[in-house]
Amino acid sequence: DTEVTQTPKHLVMGMTNKKSLKCEQHMGHRAMYWYKQKAKKPPELMFVYSYEKLSINESVPSRFSPECPNSSLLNLHLHALQPEDSALYLCASRSGKAEGTIYFGEGSWLTVV
Amino acid sequence: AQRVTQPEKLLSVFKGAPVELKCNYSYSGSPELFWYVQYSRQRLQLLLRHISRESIKGFTADLNKGETSFHLKKPFAQEEDSAMYYCALGRGTGFQKLVFGTGTRLLVSP
Numbered sequence: 100d101t102e103v104t105q106t107p108k109h110l111v112m113g114m115t116n117k118k119s120l121k122c123e124q125h126m127g128h129r130a131m132y133w134y135k136q137k138a139k140k141p142p143e144l145m146f147v148y149s150y151e152k153l154s155i156n157e158s159v160p161s162r163f164s165p166e167c168p169n170s171s172l173l174n175l176h177l178h179a180l181q182p183e184d185s186a187l188y189l190c191a192s193r194s195g196k197a198e199g200t201i202y203f204g205e206g207s208w209l210t211v212v
Numbered sequence: 213a214q215r216v217t218q219p220e221k222l223l224s225v226f227k228g229a230p231v232e233l234k235c236n237y238s239y240s241g242s243p244e245l246f247w248y249v250q251y252s253r254q255r256l257q258l259l260l261r262h263i264s265r266e267s268i269k270g271f272t273a274d275l276n277k278g279e280t281s282f283h284l285k286k287p288f289a290q291e292e293d294s295a296m297y298y299c300a301l302g303r304g305t306g307f308q309k310l311v312f313g314t315g316t317r318l319l320v321s322p
Contacts, residue, residue: 201310
């Protein structure tokens with residue numbers, strides 16, 4: 100199993116809503132990532148979790164709140180988002196080995212209205 | 213600062229023609245470089261990494277530290293190679309972060 104599974108695939112939310120994106124992997128990977136990808140742009144790193152602890156926050160606004168409940172799950176809690184936050188949100192994971200490959204999920208398409 | 217440059221937004225070739233997708237990087241440390249591919253409506257997939265020095269789907273890429281380049285090459289393009297290709301730079305070992313280039317869309321026509 101080399102899959103990173105993301106739900107939901109599509110999400111439409113209002114600017115006052117609270118929603119969450121979920122990511123799951125069962126490869127035993129100890130690093131998990133959130134990336135944001137705008138249309139026709141490359142993915143941009145948001146957060147990195149290493150052994151369930153937040154290790155990198157790329158100066159992401161606090162309206163995005165990551166959570167890693169256990170080694171297989173990664174959530175991204177969304178609150179008071181802006182229309183410009185509409186994008187594809189990608190989850191990825193990687194093993195702890197130095198040569199480990201980073202595997203990406205299919206992403207969650209978020210539209211903020 | 214880390215930076216990855218892919219100068220071409222679109223590369224259009226005919227089936228059977230050679231392909232070279234360019235990638236240049238800037239990084240003060242020891243770089244780890246990757247090529248990722250994104251086919252239409254599919255997830256981002258690792259195509260190549262420089263440390264493995266292998267050929268995947270006929271593609272190869274050689275790290276040239278003197279020219280700070282990691283160009284992706286294939287001698288004979290196929291229609292199924294049409295996709296978005298991203299060059300990415302990772303920092304060192306461990307739980308590295310990837311910095312992506314802006315991507316090159318490869319279009320292979322029959």
